[in-house]
Amino acid sequence: ALTSNYFVIRKELDVPVMDADSKIDLSRNDDETKQILASLISNLKGHSIGVQRSTNAEAFIREYFGDSVEIRSYDNQDNLNLDLASGRIDGGLADYSVWKTFLASGQGATGAFYGPRISGGVFGPGVGIGLRKQDVDLVAIFNDAIDSVSADGTLAELSLKWFGADLVSR
Template sequence: MNSDHHPLSAKCEIVAQYWRGIIPSLTAKKYDAIMASMSITAKRQEVIGFSVPYAVGISGFAVMGNSKLAEKPGTGETYSLDTQADAAKKGIAHISSFLVGTSVGVQGSTTASTFQDKYFKGSVDIKKYKSVEEHNLHLTSGRLDAVLANATVLAAALEKPEMKGAQLVGPSFSGGEFGLGAVGLRKEDAALKADFDSAIKAVADEGTIKTLSSKWFKVDVTPH
């Protein structure tokens, strides 16, 4: 990536990478930055650096439309585990009561996986996958009852033909384990971080993040 000190006009090459190897490949200089809805966590900060946040992490559940889990109250609502703790806990308890005894897929080594282990371990059969695409395939083929993933990732997936019949259910959750999404960077790349920080602040202030996320994901992910 060549920023030339003009972060808003940088030319980027997109590199596909499995999640499990996304940080090792960054540190190995296979690419220069991670932009994949990665949340800032203390464990990740031991290895890499981050830009300022560009998105609030929001995750939710998806099921097949013909499932008994399909019509659940709270669909379309989002609760913050930080600022709406009581409402979020009620939402978790509500959806947990419907998921008891079901199989729920989640991508391993993600904030969604951490959330799943904290609130649903023991009450549901948690199955961990290498990728969102893999657990989505198992959902549509009937091998899972539900999946939990980043809501923006799920929203994009639900637009694809292979996800026909799937839908979001129950409330989505932000804050807490989901944190804030930012660009993952090598710690030594201070100049690149400065470019990203400047660009992110600019598009957040001018409303571009809100406009684009609302258009494509149906939710405003602008950090506040």
């Protein structure tokens, strides 16, 4: 499953609308990915964007946005959220599950998801679990189970139920 990163911006910002269902997979370097990324960079140009220090989100912003946005690094997500809620920054970039909790709180009422789901590249291939190398049979059982619930739609249903979004990689 992906725990993709998303931008959250203050609702009052005057930025062009983007398709909320669009996705950027940084592992792919196709024209569609380049076009969506270019639009995102253009739309957020000149705005202040918060990220948690020493995270993949910070690496992404520095690599892809450079000087086009004012990057503010925070020691933790709570401090970023405080600055976003109070209007000291225009937006932030973090993992979906982090934003979901923030936006559901009273503090997050001023923010909204913005733009595409971002994964791959500096964000890695997704979430996994570690198993001992010698447990080959157990690895096969896990992989078969994951493939089965992905194929029949159960994993997407569970994702929607527990996270409010389909976070299943495709």
